[in-house]
Amino acid sequence: MQKIKLWDLPTRLFHWLLVAAIAALFVTGKVGGNYMVWHGKLGILVVGLVVFRLVWGFVGSTYARFWQFFPSPARILAYLRGQWHGEGHNPLGALSVFALLTLAGAQATLGLFTTDDIAFSAPLFPLIEAELAGRLTGFHHQLANVLLVFIGLHVASIVFYARVKKNNLLLPMLTGWKNVEQGESARGGGIVALALALTLAALALYAASGQWIPEPPPPPPAEEAPVFNF
Numbered sequence: 001m002q003k004i005k006l007w008d009l010p011t012r013l014f015h016w017l018l019v020a021a022i023a024a025l026f027v028t029g030k031v032g033g034n035y036m037v038w039h040g041k042l043g044i045l046v047v048g049l050v051v052f053r054l055v056w057g058f059v060g061s062t063y064a065r066f067w068q069f070f071p072s073p074a075r076i077l078a079y080l081r082g083q084w085h086g087e088g089h090n091p092l093g094a095l096s097v098f099a100l101l102t103l104a105g106a107q108a109t110l111g112l113f114t115t116d117d118i119a120f121s122a123p124l125f126p127l128i129e130a131e132l133a134g135r136l137t138g139f140h141h142q143l144a145n146v147l148l149v150f151i152g153l154h155v156a157s158i159v160f161y162a163r164v165k166k167n168n169l170l171l172p173m174l175t176g177w178k179n180v181e182q183g184e185s186a187r188g189g190g191i192v193a194l195a196l197a198l199t200l201a202a203l204a205l206y207a208a209s210g211q212w213i214p215e216p217p218p219p220p221p222a223e224e225a226p227v228f229n230f
């Protein structure tokens with residue numbers, strides 16, 4: 001057995017920040033009221049996290065790169081026949097990784113256009129018609145349930161791998177290291193790559209925050225009521 005570096009620190013930080021943010025988003029979304037302000041901020045954070053991970057999938061270290069675990073039909077077939085041997089996300093796990101990233105990104109993007117019809121309107125709400133915002137808010141509710149199902153499947157499969165397959169996936173996601181029979185440590189994903197991913201994530205945060213939207217012009221002064229002198 002040898003010890004290899006599997007998940008780099010940015011990938012692990014991304015994962016656990018995403019978990020914490022989404023957990024808090026479900027709580028604040030359901031409680032509503034004053035918590036909507038936090039819901040909005042955390043949702044915007046998810047936009048930044050997902051954009052970070054998308055960039056990191058191209059410039060990050062070996063096992064974080066999308067091409068390394070892209071679930072092509074050939075790879076999935078080989079995995080199902082028990083002929084896949086490798087480290088990192090297996091082809092089925094990779095399907096769930098892409099599904100979770102897509103769902104989290106879509107849910108956060110939809111959220112940017114929603115309103116709770118009480119006191120909270122999302123930052124990009126002013127860009128669309130109220131009727132469309134109402135429909136997107138409906139999708140936001142529905143997609144939250146779909147996301148929840150995928151999170152359940154994700155956690156169940158981690159437990160399945162640990163209990164049945166005796167393969168502890170959790171420890172490497174915490175420490176970065178994994179004991180394997182044969183394999184190489186992750187390489188790449190240096191400081192320049194990190195700076196690029198952080199810059200693009202910061203731009204996404206700015207875009208999602210809606211701060212670039214010009215203030216609406218002040219309403220014209222109300223016409224003075226005519227004064228009648230009788």
Ligand code: HEM
Pocket residue numbers: 022025026029030032036039040041042043044046104105107108109110111112113114115116117120121122123137140141144147
């Ligand atoms: C991945 C990120 C997000 C998740 C998981 C999430 C989840 C949720 C959940 C579970 C609800 C409650 C739905 C229900 O009661 O059935 C909700 C409501 C809501 N969310 Fe999000 N949300 C996310 C991102 C955002 C963002 C970025 C915004 C805005 C900046 C936002 C704005 C809202 C609003 C306004 C509501 C209330 C809608 C209503 O009262 O009808 N969400 N969200």
Ligand code: HEM
Pocket residue numbers: 011014015018019020022023053064088089090093097100101104151154155158169170171173
């Ligand atoms: C909000 C809930 C969660 C979401 C949205 C989520 C999302 C993800 C994503 C996107 C990845 C891919 C990581 C990457 O390549 O960047 C991943 C991997 C992983 N997640 Fe989660 N996760 C959630 C909850 C959890 C929980 C609660 C656990 C612990 C039981 C967990 C354990 C793992 C592990 C061990 C991996 C690596 C799997 C592998 O080795 O192939 N996740 N998760």
